[in-house]
Amino acid sequence: MPTRRPTADEALLLDNQLCFALYSASLAMTKLYKPLLDELGLTYPQYLAMLVLWEGDGLMVSELGQRLSLDSGTLTPLLKRLESAGLVSRMRDVADERRVHVHLTPAGRKLKARAAKVPECVLAASQCSIPELLQLTAQVRRLRERLVA
Missing domain, CATH: 1.10.10.10 (Winged helix-like DNA-binding domain superfamily/Winged helix DNA-binding domain)
Structure with a gap:
């Protein structure tokens, strides 16, 4: 469903930045993985x-x-x-x-x-269903491919 284009001020809000959403999610993911990978x-x-x-x-x-x-x-x-x-x-x-x-x-x-438990821990921490995580992963992969192209 099409939505209106954000105003200049709205476009510059931190919470409206895709890059920040990805960056902060990456930081949270890294923090989640650290103790799991330390064990390995x-x-x-x-x-x-x-x-x-x-x-x-x-x-x-x-x-x-x-x-x-x-x-x-x-x-x-x-x-x-x-x-x-x-x-x-x-x-x-x-x-x-x-x-x-x-x-x-x-x-x-x-x-x-020993590493087999890592995905299960990530799944549990995400509080997402497997289909949700697969869809999100596919969306981020498509985004990366478009940005690289």
């Missing part, structure tokens, strides 16, 4: 990398970076820390040494079972 010994970016690797082990660093929207300057130190923690190993491709594959170690695979 992961930072939030490390958790995201592990999620991608749990979906498909043995990805190239470049593929991992694409999935996470991270450049190699950010991703390389993150992977080094995961490797130091014994969760992943990095191996150069024998056919092309510029390509590096990231593999889960047995400890990295085992961590997935």
Whole structure:
């Protein structure tokens, strides 16, 4: 249903800013995740990398970076820390040494079972139904795609 265009003053109200709603929700989400991920010994970016690797082990660093929207300057130190923690190993491709594959170690695979409680905790804290969260996630993903395009 179409609504009227906000006045200039209304458009500048903090509570009318999509960017602030997303930013403050992100801060709240990070605060929610912190103790859950501390139990796993992961930072939030490390958790995201592990999620991608749990979906498909043995990805190239470049593929991992694409999935996470991270450049190699950010991703390389993150992977080094995961490797130091014994969760992943990095191996150069024998056919092309510029390509590096990231593999889960047995400890990295085992961590997935412990991480399984994280989504349930987020679902409970959100006080949303699963369909609501799926719809919200899809809307935010579409927004991101439009902004990037």
